[in-house]
Amino acid sequence: MTRYLSILAAITVAATSLSAAPVPPTIEVASQGCVTADCHANIKRHNVVHGPVNVDACDACHTLTDAKTHTYRPTRDASETCTFCHVVETEGAAVVHEPLTTRQCTGCHDPHGGFDRNFLKAESMNGLCASCHQDVTGDKQTVHGPVAAGACGMCHQPHTSQYPKLLVEQGRTLCIGCHSEMQQQIEQVGFVHQPVQEDCTACHNAHASDHPMMLKQAPGQLCTTACHEDVKKAVTQATHQHSAVTQDNGCVNCHTPHGGDLAKLMKDKPIQLCLRCHNQPINTDSGEIVQAVSELADPELNKHGPVKEGSCGGCHNVHGSDIANLLILEYPGTFYQSFDLKKYSLCFECHDKQLVLTPSAQGLTGFRNGDQNLHYLHVNKDKRGRSCRACHSVHASAHPVHLRESVPYGQWELPIKYSPTPTGGGCAPGCHLPKDYDRERPVDYNPKPSEGTSP
């Protein structure tokens, strides 16, 4: 500022001598200077006139070289036109806007004056930036509020900045400056998505994009492009895909992008979440029907251990799987199975496999007649072994040990008619004559125990 004032004094002197200069023979110069009603009137026609211009110190910037032809040259080297008087501190700044480095101050400023004290060459900030930069919104579908309003200066410094891209703030601080509701959201929830802690522009374009919410990619692809490659594999390569993951909002059908109170950033507890779609049968494109699983939320029913915990992930890979029903491990889909332990990998991920490997099993299972393991008897057969589904339901059932009321057998809902006793139980299924078992006083199956004739 002191530098201005001393120079201004010098200019005033210079300006006086300019107006006293000899009149060029071919051009009439008004006695009051270069700006009259007829000459260069526009030079001072600004709301705010630049200091030296206001005092007619035209020669601070223009020096007469040929009075005859009224030719002027810049008084100083172009690089000093403005910096001769104005100190624009660029040293120490992490980022200097290139036109400052090249001293193109007049790329943005009108040297004579302007509509306000910044003497900008354009009426609007984005008009100014657009004189050198391509329109940052292009013909994109969603445009960010402040960008649409042309408020480039809310996020960018025009001269220099501490931060890359001339930003006024770094990382998420920039965004939270306006999106204060997000700050609260992030502070109040139990789980915050890690990229949200860092930089919002990991997912959002600050200016505009062709996706909702200025997302950098369609919601379906956003999460799996740079991150979550493992999920991507399940989603794109699995034989059995889940349209909840691949369609519409993709990942954000079930997950919150920023944070929430549930682990794994779930939007809701799995049971409620899944039942938004699975509380009624779904006809798939391939013509199959996915049965409703509303039993999962039925308060009257006993829930299977993992379901009780509210987890579907113990058995399903909801992102996609090579196994039918989006299961994580094998589980036979039919009533009869020739025995192979692998087929039951799902159940024996959590339960003791000896259940079906040991013929005689005191204490191993409640499903025994004396010492005879009736699980082994039914399941472990080369031909026509009964799979678990013949007797058990997987999600929830009226019976505590998840015995079914009935099981689909072709077109027939085959009844099980199971009734427990304190030391065993009995069933009158569609498979064989009624049979009982007793752990303490074994039933003598005479003749030789038979699992009966199949219907």
Ligand code: HEC
């Ligand atoms: C602070 C430096 C500065 C001062 C003071 C200044 N000019 Fe300029 N003038 C310039 C620059 C730089 C240009 C080139 C225009 C551009 O790059 O935008 C220019 C351009 C011009 C032009 C040609 C283009 C146009 O805008 O019409 C005229 C005429 C002109 N000045 C007249 C004057 C007169 C008359 C005065 C004094 C009343 C004056 N200038 C004072 C810097 C100055």
Ligand code: HEC
């Ligand atoms: C000969 C000295 C001199 C030169 C050269 C000069 N200015 Fe100035 N400038 C001044 C003075 C004096 C003021 C008025 C300061 C005040 O009123 O406080 C001023 C004010 C300004 C202002 C108003 C903002 C403020 O700080 O008050 C801007 C913007 C500005 N000048 C830009 C430029 C640009 C761009 C150039 C180059 C084209 C330039 N100046 C060249 C002396 C100069």
Ligand code: HEC
């Ligand atoms: C890319 C455009 C751009 C360039 C190039 C530019 N400025 Fe600025 N300048 C601005 C804008 C925009 C403002 C208003 C800043 C604000 O409102 O915060 C400004 C403000 C100013 C001001 C007044 C406020 C202040 O910071 O003191 C001066 C003086 C100034 N610039 C001088 C210069 C000089 C000298 C140069 C060249 C070395 C230059 N500018 C180059 C855009 C630019």
Ligand code: HEC
């Ligand atoms: C809401 C804040 C915000 C607003 C408003 C904004 N920008 Fe940006 N701009 C950014 C961010 C953040 C980046 C860095 C983007 C990145 O690195 O992905 C950026 C980058 C840029 C870049 C550099 C692009 C590159 O690839 O190097 C330019 C040029 C730019 N902005 C111009 C503008 C213009 C012009 C406007 C006004 C029409 C504007 N910006 C408005 C936040 C904003």
Ligand code: HEC
């Ligand atoms: C006089 C021309 C000119 C004007 C006007 C201009 N810029 Fe620039 N800007 C450049 C040049 C040249 C570069 C360096 C090349 C590039 O990155 O495109 C640049 C680079 C940038 C960058 C990238 C900086 C970095 O970190 O790499 C941003 C952001 C930017 N400008 C924003 C703006 C904004 C916002 C405006 C309006 C206030 C603006 N520019 C006006 C010429 C200009």
Ligand code: HEC
């Ligand atoms: C200068 C203030 C400001 C800054 C800084 C800012 N925003 Fe915005 N943002 C807004 C306004 C205003 C809207 C429009 C709100 C509306 O339409 O309801 C908006 C809208 C949005 C939307 C769309 C919301 C909707 O419901 O349509 C997203 C997403 C967004 N901003 C993200 C960001 C990100 C990411 C950043 C940081 C790079 C950021 N904002 C920085 C002011 C800002």
Ligand code: HEC
């Ligand atoms: C991991 C990617 C990701 C990050 C990082 C991210 N967002 Fe988002 N954001 C999204 C997605 C996806 C949506 C769309 C949500 C939907 O459709 O349900 C969204 C929506 C929004 C919305 C509009 C809807 C709402 O929830 O209010 C705003 C505003 C927003 N984001 C701001 C921000 C801000 C600010 C940050 C940084 C603090 C940020 N986002 C970081 C992915 C992200």
Ligand code: HEC
């Ligand atoms: C937005 C609706 C929607 C939500 C939410 C949803 N699903 Fe689905 N799900 C479907 C549709 C539609 C199908 C039919 C097959 C297909 O198109 O992918 C399906 C099929 C399934 C299948 C059977 C796949 C097969 O191969 O037969 C399972 C298992 C499944 N979903 C589990 C879940 C679980 C677990 C959740 C909760 C974490 C869930 N779904 C949430 C829509 C949804």
Ligand code: HEC
């Ligand atoms: C139908 C609902 C649903 C959709 C859609 C969905 N997820 Fe998930 N996601 C879940 C469930 C349920 C879990 C928890 C699984 C568990 O408990 O093991 C989960 C867990 C995750 C985990 C944590 C995995 C771990 O082992 O900790 C990540 C990462 C994940 N999902 C990413 C994604 C991505 C990326 C997408 C989009 C491609 C997506 N999810 C779509 C339901 C969904």
Ligand code: HEC
């Ligand atoms: C203990 C393992 C297990 C758990 C835990 C589990 N499921 Fe299942 N689910 C299965 C099996 C096995 C099937 C295949 C159907 C069958 O064999 O009866 C299945 C089938 C499904 C189907 C397709 C129904 C059909 O008939 O096509 C849906 C939908 C489903 N489960 C949703 C869920 C939801 C939602 C959860 C979590 C609340 C969940 N499952 C938890 C094992 C499980």
Ligand code: HEC
């Ligand atoms: C993710 C682990 C897990 C998987 C996989 C699993 N279960 Fe379970 N299961 C449990 C838990 C935990 C309990 C509850 C045990 C308890 O309450 O003592 C349970 C209980 C049971 C019960 C009732 C036992 C009782 O004493 O209440 C039966 C029957 C059962 N599971 C059958 C199956 C079948 C059939 C499969 C294969 C489709 C299977 N389970 C897969 C974890 C699992």
Ligand code: HEC
């Ligand atoms: C023929 C019908 C039948 C088949 C097939 C069957 N179970 Fe069972 N299961 C039962 C009965 C009945 C009980 C209840 C025993 C009791 O408590 O009296 C039972 C109990 C269980 C229990 C609770 C703990 C125990 O052993 O008492 C588990 C776990 C279990 N079964 C898992 C399985 C698995 C895994 C399969 C498939 C590999 C399977 N069951 C196949 C009838 C069957």
